[in-house]
Amino acid sequence: MKQKILAVDDEVHMLKLLERIIGEKTAYQIQTTNNALEVPPLLTQQNFDIIITDLKMPGMDGIDLLKHIKEKNIDSEVIIITAFGSMESAIEALARGAFDYITKPFKKEQIIFTVDRAMKFQQLKRENNRFTEILNLEPFGLAEAKFKQEYLNRLKERCGAQSPEMASRSGFSPDEIAAFLKNV
């Protein structure tokens, strides 16, 4: 599944530019809205890996949006776009948990790199969460079972679901592998 980005700006020009650049220069999928008030309901229906938002908007500004995302524990990383000279609001955004900010006008590469970094961070964060969850399980048997599951998932990806190869590389018996593949 494609990783998804939501871009929010009251100026349609900027949205078009973002749509063009993300659409043509990256593998991510981008959705846009010129009305920040639409974002909270949208976030209840869909998950976005990244939200790119302008700072100054009528109705709900970038900081409001960021607060909302943090309050609702929404997992999206937020990239803030600010006007040149509004450094203080940019710092406030960082303090409130924004991933990064970009000052307008900016180069095409700048947004691409920032988005790529945020995606990578998002991936690492999710992976870390998954492993932390396993490590926190009690008793040990439960954690071990969960770990084995995770291990086999990765193994399957590496070996292209070829059970003999999975067995020989991992040391699990062919029966164990067959049982695992049956359950997946």
Added chain:
Amino acid sequence: MNWLKSLFLSRRRFSDELIKSIQEKFEHFLKILDCNYRVLKIISDMEEKSQGEYLFDMSYIQNSRTEINEGMEQLIAELNILSGDRYRALRDRYREINHELDMLMAGGAAIEKDDYVVPFDMLGRERAFSVGSKNAQLGELKTNLGLPVPDGFAISAWAYKRFVEANYLQEKITDKLSRIDIKSYSDLVAIGNEIRAMVMASEIPSDLSDAIAAAFVELKKRNPSAKIAMRSSAIGEDTLFSFAGQYQSLLNVPPEKALDGYRSIIASKFTPQAIYYYLSHSLAESNLAMSVGCTVMIDAAAAGVIYTRDPVNSESDTILVSSIFGLGKYLVDGTLTPDTFLLSRNDGRIVRSQISTKAVCLRMSPDGGTVEEPVPAERQNLPSLQDAQLKRIAEYALKIENHYRTPQDIEWAIGTNGQIYILQSRPLQILRSKPTTRPVDINLFRQLASGGMTVCPGAGAGPVYKASSASDLAAVPDGSVLMAAHPFPGLITIMEKVSAIVTSVGSLASHMATLAREYRVPTIAGMQNLERFGNGDLVTVDATECVIYADIQNDLVEARKPEFDFFEDIGIFLILRQMLDRIAPLNLIGRGDTVFKPENCRTLHDITRFAHQKAMEEMFSRILRIDNQNYLGVTLKSKIPLKLTIIYIDRDISQMAPKGFITEEQIDSAPMRSFWAGVMKVGWPSAPPPVDFKGFAGVLGTTLSRSEEAGFSENSFAILSRNYMLLSLRMGFHFSTIEAMCSEEISKNYIRMHFKDGGASLDRRIRRIRLITEVLSRVGFECHSRADFLDTVVSYLDCDMIASLLYQLGRVTILTKQLDMALSSDEVTLWYTHDILKKLGIEPQSGETK
């Protein structure tokens, strides 16, 4: 001896006063330089942003303009202080250019007080702000080009403001529009309906309705049997944004319906398609005041559209005329496929014509409005235009294009009496795309249909979705191929959703076609037999070649993807680039009063150039006079046999040079030191380069032309401060001025050189200019030349770089002294160019490797 002493003293006093006044003026001069470079810096920043590498928004453009305006106003004010208000005309010119820039922002300025109604006779294009572009251009065509346009008047933007304010509409409208999601067609319809109902229910204040009614009566009095049409002419319409066909036109309006007509045209600002148009281009609705044009209707025997260039093929040198019988509405709304004629722009020859079947036509109805009439069978396939008429219309069109200096999209009509009228003219947007060279094997695809004409090139693929009216549009799936019998209003709202559009009727010249090109949707018009396609069929539309293939052919879509600039089609880039056209180019190249006139300033850059030049002249004109020269300054003592007078403006020279001269070592002006070091490095040539007979003959000729310089010094002089140098050099037969600033602040540093004249004939002098241009361009100078005049500049470099370039310039100055005489051919010039580049160390000496 006493008289000699007193003469000396009075001269001394005179020179002291002169230097003091120069020193005072120098402060203003420095401010002018500062403004100049501040403005140029913002201009180059805007140029950089326009190249497609950056993302920016409207506030970037607005902020840049604010900064430029601050700099420009200060610049002009300082110049007028320096000159005792001699350049007030420059301020007017600046305001005019600025006004043009405001217009590009599509109605960014406040509506100024005006009459409610204004006759066309009193309009010109400068009135676009008060009556909309459509009305203003009609006035312009009539009054300034003498072209036949129908009699009429405009109901101004001021009138609109009166209507909106009297009914307290603006706040309600803005509030409603702010709640629209432009991707939702039902939102557009619902909120559009609400606003239109509100407008239609509003009263027209009596002062306004009286004015409109009176103007109608006047118009009828002048044209007793005439019917009247009312057309939208909104502020911002027909600019960068065509708004093609977005607003209403009412044909044949009886006088008693005029006020209803007025309200209904205002309401047409809020149709779903119009709302979509301005919101999708990020235009603020409140800036787009609606002016209305009321014109005598032409009972058209034939009517149509003329494009002065082919909009989808910028390379071709043709005019495109589309024409039908009767009123032009059936052409622009896509009801009929028109006759099309391609004419050569060079000689008006008809290159190609295609006559369509015109089964019906639209005529005026005796009781108001219009009526569709059948065209007699024997006439349906006849051309709707005669060759002579065609030629005449094309002549008018080129005249209009020439006037506006940009391709035009013109609506015209021919009355039943054969008289041609121009109904509208607006800039034509041309797609400048390079066809891709990626090969694709179309033999692999199954062809389903072909024919029609390319409205917008490219290819798109997806499931077919057939629509016959606006009510079908809400359900258009993303990425579908939209097929319709006719283009109909509302199609615009799905243009960013669909992958291609195909219509069986219509042409390149309909409103829908203009919009399809603006939104870059691959579109074919006039393709027959669309019935064979059913909803959901997967197809690929090749709009470039006018073919439809079965299934999704992504290779073809990729291959046909026109290589537009990455962001070129996005509104904000268009705005910036069109603004830069009026900001950045430099047209003031040359010297003397014939070139440096405020009215010759076509761009803001020209104005800064003008101000810089005039400021320099104001500063130093008194010193340049021969009679002042001898009392001023000190002489430079040098091995170079050049009489050079030096004037310091930031210190008392008498301490430095009690004997009336200084030595080369004493020069403590940073730019002058560097330049002079370059001169010394080469040294004075012992003999001029070898010259043939013609070289000498030229000398005799040009000596005469030099009389125009009478009054200016035959000597060389330098005006210096620690960081600044103005050097005027008379070197044999050529004349050059080198100005340089070399300070701690990079943003203030620059070198500017003018180079003119020479001893040889003009062709040799021009060769020398080419040689210098080549050499200086290689070290980073920006050169503009015209005939044997060169204006070259570098700026924004640190002091060390400026110093090293001045050093090179000093060397080039000596190396090219009298060189013009030797430049008998282009080959010789090339040889000398490389020779000098080698001497400067820019090209390797022979024997060296790169």
